[in-house]
Amino acid sequence: MAYFVRFLIRLKEALRKNASHDISGADIKYKKAEMDASLTPRSILQQEITEILSKQFNDAKIKQKNSHHWGNIGSKVEQAALKCEGIITLKYKESLPDYFDRVLPELGVLAESYRRYTSDEDGYALGTVREVENALISCSKSIKKFKG
Numbered sequence: 001m002a003y004f005v006r007f008l009i010r011l012k013e014a015l016r017k018n019a020s021h022d023i024s025g026a027d028i029k030y031k032k033a034e035m036d037a038s039l040t041p042r043s044i045l046q047q048e049i050t051e052i053l054s055k056q057f058n059d060a061k062i063k064q065k066n067s068h069h070w071g072n073i074g075s076k077v078e079q080a081a082l083k084c085e086g087i088i089t090l091k092y093k094e095s096l097p098d099y100f101d102r103v104l105p106e107l108g109v110l111a112e113s114y115r116r117y118t119s120d121e122d123g124y125a126l127g128t129v130r131e132v133e134n135a136l137i138s139c140s141k142s143i144k145k146f147k148g
Contacts (some may be wrong), residue, residue: 016108041096041143049088052135056128057079063124080125083110084132100140107133 060081063074087106089097107129114126 017043042090045139046090046101047144048135048139049090052088052132053081053085056084056132059128073122076120076125077128080110080114080128081132084129087120088132088136096143100136103136104133107136 002122046096056077059077060074063070063077065074084107087110088103094102101146111126111129111133114120114129117125
């Protein structure tokens with residue numbers, strides 16, 4: 001209970017300072033999971049994965065619809081998002097530490113391959129992978145912070 005009070009005080013101070021970066025949305029979601037037994041860090045992570053991928057696929061779709069401006073960037077973003085989806089899908093009975101130990105290095109390898117890929121000269125595919133990677137790093141930190 002004391003931790004929850006400290007959390008609310010931090011939240012109130014952050015809102016007063018208009019410093020939303022002090023407490024991330026992922027932190028708030030994982031804190032809710034601690035207070036609501038029906039939510040688990042795993043279920044919240046699954047929601048985060050869905051949101052991350054949805055954002056990337058929506059971005060690709062918008063770019064594809066506006067191909068007169070974006071060229072084939074939408075297809076590159078979509079392909080990168082599909083590769084990320086294959087990596088970040090949470091496997092049945094996979095522990096969260098094992099998940100992050102598997103996923104983060106694989107995303108790093110994928111990002112490096114796009115960095116070296118000459119057909120991604122604008123870097124949108126690499127940017128897609130890095131956005132996914134950064135979102136999962138944030139989730140990982142939130143889980144570690146509120147777990148236990």
